[in-house]
Amino acid sequence: RFTFRTVSALLLVLSTCQGCPWPAVNGAGAVLGDTSVEVFSSDGKVQLHFFGKAAAFGPCPVEESAAVSHDIRLAHTLSGGGGDLEACSTLVSAKEANLIVNRGTCNFVNKTIFAAKAGAVGLLVGNNGKDPEEKFLMSCPSELADTCLNISILAVMLSPNDTTSLIGTIRAAAPGVNFTSRLFARPRPLLDPSSAVLWAIALCTVIVASFVSSAKERRQQKARQGGDRTMDSVSDIPVQDVGMLHAVGFIFAASCALVLLFFFIRSVIFFMIIIYCIASVSAFTGITMGPLQGLSPSLAAEASLPLLGKVERSALLALSAGIAIATTWFVNRHELWAWALQDVLSVSLCIHILSLMRFPDAKVSATLLCLALVYDIFWVFISPLLFSENVMIGVATGQGHQYNSSSPLPPPSDMIPMLLVVPKVWDWAGGVTLLGLGDVVLPGLMVSYALRMDYLRRGTCLGGYFILLCFGYGVGLAMAIVASVLMRMGQPALLYLVPCTLLPFFSLAWCRGELHDVWYGPGGKAAGHGAETDDGEAEYGREEEGASGLEAAAAAPAEEIHQRLLDKGQ
Secondary structure (H helix, E strand, O other), rough: OHHHHHHHHHHHHHHHHHHHOEEEEEEOOOOOOOOEEEEOOOOOOOOOEEEEOOOOOOOOOOHHHHHHEEEEEEEOOOOOOOOOHHOOOOOOOOOEEEEEEEEEEEEEEHHHHHHHHHOOEEEEEEOOOOOOOOOOOOOOOOHHHHHHHHOOOOOEEEEEEHHHHHHHHHHHOOOOOOOEEEEOOOOOOOOOHHHHHHHHHHHHHHHHHHHHHOHHHHHHHHHOOOOHHHHHHOOOOOOOOOOOOHHHHHHHHHHHHHHHHHHHHHHHHHHHHHHHHHHHHHHHHHHHHHHHHHHHHHHOOOEEEOOOOOHHHHHHOOOOOOOHHHHHHOOOOOHOOOOOOOHHHHHHHHHHHHHHHHHHOHHHHHHHHHHHHHHHHHHHHHHHHOOOOHHHHHHOOOOOOOOOOOOOOOOOOOOOEEEEEOOOOOOOOOOOOOOOOOOHHHHHHHHHHHHHHHHHHHHHHOHHHHHHHHHHHHHHHHHHHHHHHOOOOOOOOHHHHHHHHHHHHHHHHHOOOOOHHHHHHHOOOOOOEEOOOOOOOOEEOHHHHHHHHHHHHHHHHHHHHHHHHOOOOO
């Protein structure tokens, strides 16, 4: 309880000193209001509700449940005269009140300072521009950067229409009628359907990719059940086993790349998008050729093309479709509907990577996932202490390093594309729900390894490690989504995914007495069961084949010894 209160107080102090970081959210031609302004008259005849835009300096609006009612008044200067509502000089005392001022003459920071010195708890700045619905983000001038750090009251801009309505209502009220107001953050839904859609896409991607990566083991099992052992040495597309050196090197390389992107993301983001499109087209082609040939065997035939020579029709069709999808997304990537095309490309990339890479044993998988967990925690929670900024968030959003800028840099036009993206449905501010591809691929390698172990040991995906790990991945991702909602900030998904996949896997292996075997993997040097086949895979004994693997391994040496004894006449 003490820790929670301490952290809450620290966050409150930071938000007060550093200003409200809420960006301007653009709607249909205007900035959307993020602050609710409620106004009530003492006679109960007036009840107004406006949406204003909080300033970049001063605190953020509180939640509705914490909002307190205060008197609302028009600002008056001590000198009087026509400059009253300008609030560019010392104001009449307005203790514990929300003051209304007009835009103009002096900057917004000075207006807020004069209001705070007069005892006000909030400031409503009425815009007097030509656009009746215009609101914009009130920022801090660079020359007043130090002053802005000490502003302690909330400043909110209202549109010209809302300003006219509010001031007119107060001035037209009968004598003796007072007005009160509440300022609070515009409510946003805790949950959004986009989270459920993203969860389903990620989970389905992991499941499909696991079946694709274990196609070889599945075909071998079907062949053995039919008595055909010619499939034991079937050769598929070459795969890369992720070794211990790869695991450590990957985390080191990822950390170096993250730091470089943090400083140069705005310069290389376009290049990254091009690389993403090329890789995604290749992945889409690779994973769709087989299904196309299954739908129409005639697509397996080859066609002769100039310069390219003979090319399978399925490859030509898949490549054409991939190029069309990637090109359409690239040209329209800023449109609201482009998220669906980006997800098709990203899912293709994940499936293709998982079909080409695999864990050879649980030892490597546990090492890589634990290192990735430390990587996520360090760059999300510890990097702000070293860089004064969140490196992971800066790269993910494309914002990058601020380079000691007194005011935030304008939002980037592009984010890194290696994401699963689903737009929010119920949130008035719009936005998207995001998941990095690493949060799909890294746990997906573990899930696909579990499926391969099930096929090698039991010949089925049911009742083994695979189902348990799929459930664990789904639970872990759901926990990450709930945590991001409750904490109002993005979460490192691996913080939840790694424990929810590794712990169930090793717990089940320990309960079944298979911990030694899964740790070293099929064909491992220290494996307690099984014998290596020609292609390096371990074939575990099955009841329907007669003697177990251990019995078969023990029988051959006994026969050889007996024969040698007979040859020597003993």
